[in-house]
Amino acid sequence: MINIDKLEKISKLIRYFILISTTRAGSGHPSSSLSAVELMSTLFFGGFFKFKINHIEYINNDRLIFSKGHASPLMYSLWAAAGAVSEEELLTMRKFGSRLEGHPTPNFPYVEAATGSLGQGLSIGLGMALNAKYIDKLPYYTYVLLGDSEMTEGSQWEAIQIAAHYKLDNLVGIIDVNRLGQRGETIYGWDIKAYEKRISSFGWETITVDGHNIKEIADAYENALSVKGKPTMIIAKTIKGKGVNLLEDKNDWHGKAISKAQMDTALKELGNVDKKIRGEILNPEQVNIPEEGIEEYDKIPMEIDKIATRKAYGNTLVNIFSKYPQIVVLDAEVGNSTFSEIFKKRFPQRFFEMYIAEQNMVGTALGLSLRGKIPFISSFSAFLTRAFDQIRMSQYSNSNIKFVGSHAGVSIGEDGASQMGLEDIAMFRTLLVSVVLYPSDGISTEKLVEKAAAHFGNVYIRTTRMDTPIIYSKEDDFKI
Amino acid sequence: MINIDKLEKISKLIRYFILISTTRAGSGHPSSSLSAVELMSTLFFGGFFKFKINHIEYINNDRLIFSKGHASPLMYSLWAAAGAVSEEELLTMRKFGSRLEGHPTPNFPYVEAATGSLGQGLSIGLGMALNAKYIDKLPYYTYVLLGDSEMTEGSQWEAIQIAAHYKLDNLVGIIDVNRLGQRGETIYGWDIKAYEKRISSFGWETITVDGHNIKEIADAYENALSVKGKPTMIIAKTIKGKGVNLLEDKNDWHGKAISKAQMDTALKELGNVDKKIRGEILNPEQVNIPEEGIEEYDKIPMEIDKIATRKAYGNTLVNIFSKYPQIVVLDAEVGNSTFSEIFKKRFPQRFFEMYIAEQNMVGTALGLSLRGKIPFISSFSAFLTRAFDQIRMSQYSNSNIKFVGSHAGVSIGEDGASQMGLEDIAMFRTLLVSVVLYPSDGISTEKLVEKAAAHFGNVYIRTTRMDTPIIYSKEDDFKI
Numbered sequence A, B: 001m002i003n004i005d006k007l008e009k010i011s012k013l014i015r016y017f018i019l020i021s022t023t024r025a026g027s028g029h030p031s032s033s034l035s036a037v038e039l040m041s042t043l044f045f046g047g048f049f050k051f052k053i054n055h056i057e058y059i060n061n062d063r064l065i066f067s068k069g070h071a072s073p074l075m076y077s078l079w080a081a082a083g084a085v086s087e088e089e090l091l092t093m094r095k096f097g098s099r100l101e102g103h104p105t106p107n108f109p110y111v112e113a114a115t116g117s118l119g120q121g122l123s124i125g126l127g128m129a130l131n132a133k134y135i136d137k138l139p140y141y142t143y144v145l146l147g148d149s150e151m152t153e154g155s156q157w158e159a160i161q162i163a164a165h166y167k168l169d170n171l172v173g174i175i176d177v178n179r180l181g182q183r184g185e186t187i188y189g190w191d192i193k194a195y196e197k198r199i200s201s202f203g204w205e206t207i208t209v210d211g212h213n214i215k216e217i218a219d220a221y222e223n224a225l226s227v228k229g230k231p232t233m234i235i236a237k238t239i240k241g242k243g244v245n246l247l248e249d250k251n252d253w254h255g256k257a258i259s260k261a262q263m264d265t266a267l268k269e270l271g272n273v274d275k276k277i278r279g280e281i282l283n284p285e286q287v288n289i290p291e292e293g294i295e296e297y298d299k300i301p302m303e304i305d306k307i308a309t310r311k312a313y314g315n316t317l318v319n320i321f322s323k324y325p326q327i328v329v330l331d332a333e334v335g336n337s338t339f340s341e342i343f344k345k346r347f348p349q350r351f352f353e354m355y356i357a358e359q360n361m362v363g364t365a366l367g368l369s370l371r372g373k374i375p376f377i378s379s380f381s382a383f384l385t386r387a388f389d390q391i392r393m394s395q396y397s398n399s400n401i402k403f404v405g406s407h408a409g410v411s412i413g414e415d416g417a418s419q420m421g422l423e424d425i426a427m428f429r430t431l432l433v434s435v436v437l438y439p440s441d442g443i444s445t446e447k448l449v450e451k452a453a454a455h456f457g458n459v460y461i462r463t464t465r466m467d468t469p470i471i472y473s474k475e476d477d478f479k480i
Helices: A004-025 A030-034 A037-045 A069-081 A121-135 A154-165 A192-201 A214-224 A260-270 A309-320 A341-346 A358-370 A381-397 A410-415 A424-429 A442-454 B004-025 B030-034 B037-045 B069-081 B121-135 B154-165 B192-201 B214-224 B260-270 B309-320 B341-346 B358-370 B381-397 B410-415 B424-429 B442-454
Strands: A063-066 A142-147 A171-177 A205-210 A232-237 A306-308 A327-331 A351-353 A374-380 A402-406 A459-462 A467-469 B063-066 B142-147 B171-177 B205-210 B232-237 B306-308 B327-331 B351-353 B374-380 B402-406 B459-462 B467-469
Touching (some): A004 A037, A004 A069, A004 A214, A030 A069, A037 A069, A037 A142, A037 A171, A037 A214, A063 A121, A069 A142, A121 A154, A121 A171, A121 A358, A154 B154, A192 A232, A192 B192, A205 A214, A309 A442, A327 A341, A358 A374, A358 A381, A374 A381, A374 A442, A381 A424, A381 B381, A402 A442, B004 B037, B004 B069, B004 B260, B037 B069, B037 B142, B037 B171, B063 B069, B063 B121, B121 B142, B121 B154, B121 B171, B154 B358, B171 B192, B192 B232, B214 B232, B309 B341, B309 B402, B309 B442, B327 B341, B327 B358, B358 B374, B358 B381, B374 B381, B402 B442, B424 B459, B442 B459
Parallel strands (some): A142 A171, A171 A232, A327 A351, A327 A374, A374 A402, A402 A459, B063 B142, B171 B232, B205 B232, B327 B351, B327 B374, B374 B402
């Protein structure tokens, strides 16, 4: 039985934290935070979310991603209500040097992934859920808090498709339908049935709730945790700015802190806040990942004469897997062109078809990377431009993704400019600590793909369609 | 009454054209072309598609976009069957210098927009349909041929959402569900009900057909043309490689031409081809666009002291609209940050909210641009990275889009790196004939925004969040 009275008290405390931290900062998104207070406090302290608060790196912790990253004041306040952040630290939010940045980054260690560019969290969660279900085979759940406005991003629907395809019943999305985007009403306003119809049509379980009714929310989580064979979306009708008269369901308050005087009024409305109360997050199940050794297998010999670097890439993935068993390979339905299919044929359990949906592929890779995997993800280099925003954002999450773009340059000829990777180097060179590798032959490909696996951080490898002659020898060394 | 017998003969001719052109080229996508022959021949020659074949620029021609651009052999063969391309020219396909490129580009004048990067055609069509319904107020229809594989692209679902939102009953999509992508079965295979369920949930009319049954197809178009208040998607179950035994429903034949010997066999299977038969495309209704003068209005005076360039941008749009009445303004739900809302408030009929779906916004802008408009489209500069692939592709369509990215650089401060435009210059500098403008004050913004409107071609304008002092004078001149 959940203790509704206590959850209400904690929710009040969280509202207090949201208001004092944003007003002190003089900026931020209190109204977008206030709408999801009950959704998150019930998740955290209603016995659903399981997390070792003193062991952040624990492999079986549940995962929570704020896809609506601008609700960071809520996130920090949640952890404060759990006792992991002091009220004093909350007041440093958005100050230079504080762990509590305007949008979440892993500088605050409870943040799973940096967010703030909308429409990316569900894909990241998908990667973490995929990891739990198919790779680490762990019982943890992944929760993603979504904004209603961001549901128009196509990347969300990519994630919705692929999560259903992989039957990720360990993935739970929560949409905070507070009706108002940054500049006015969202495309569907408070029509939560519109979301339900669309999302369920893709094969998700959907549950609609009043997002301020703790009992309804708790029932929804309980139901979500019993769903089998498909992911669940909880669609919650909420009020933006809930709990503060000045803000409730008001336009033109997006991304604005209230003044000190307004806060004093708001805190009076809030009434008595029990500042000593703290919520308890349950511990996850104690588990170990069984060490699954990779059986001995035949390596693929290097061609002597010539080989396309894209093919050498596929061969090398196979050859280094025993040394880097964290490798996971994703492809955007062109594995027979990028030659990731060579790996797929040998190690199908470590290959995930991501279909033609590059944005979600990158988000998924980020989720896998954050769970300790080394994702190698491939498409035509031209089509990786599709995911530039996801690529850009991944760098703020200490990511370790190996991007592989094939068919680089004009040499592909008659297929034409649409298929030519001409912008890829410029794109990947914009990243902090950018590593761009462009092997010219089979041997340099072999060496550089292994270097990429060994190097912690994002790496871009560019491959060519046509065969090129072998010009290096096995003794040549390459450094990143 | 449609003449099924004649349409069958023309379909046979088109199959013949597809085979001889791809086999001669030695590459290309015959199997992906063959699956959509009846869908397209019935559209063209069944009395539905209206086009002045000798007046390509005619404003009321129907529009057809091959979102599955790799079916270009079908497109060229269609126009050959209409008498616009000779059999001789078909045999130049994919040769250097030929108008008939591997993927469609406007070098072939019947191509509305360059395609080949999947998942972009529906957005382009949306822009053209938006133009017909709300701007030019013309009765033309826009048709988009879609592949089943590309339906996983998130951009498709952005377009599906926004087309329904704008009730574009002059937009008809046709999905060629041939079950096979480039590397095997697509995510939903031949489950056309899966497409129907998902697409209709977004408020589209959906019609499922046997994609090789001319009568069913003709009925579908007839129904589509009578639908009011929403767009229509025709979902056709087809056979990849239809008509050629060697190819029919076979994997591993994507993007491959058959050999000369295989072609001889295939042509025997095809039987008698009437090489003299040509189809007739009906003429569209004769119309004129009424000249709608813009009423006199007060201009917004320039600030004397200081102003944010993003605000000067919004002001300038208002001020130059009378001089450039082709201007259309789009924004990705951040108009109160980019200040495109200043224009929206004055000229709401020329502003279209694109919601948080940047890829579709760029595709829509391309469609508008190709119908003679000057789209100014804005978001945070950081979030324009979301649409890099659409931006990249637009350059191959002789596009005239003005991209405006606000909140450039680190000066936005506490909102953090996720919101900062740091990669935008590198991104836009990769374009051919790249024009990147970064005004520093209100006056240079005013001048450069007008220069951008006057310049034919893509232009990127970068604006800043905070006020900056006026440093130029009204007499200063700027050149692109």
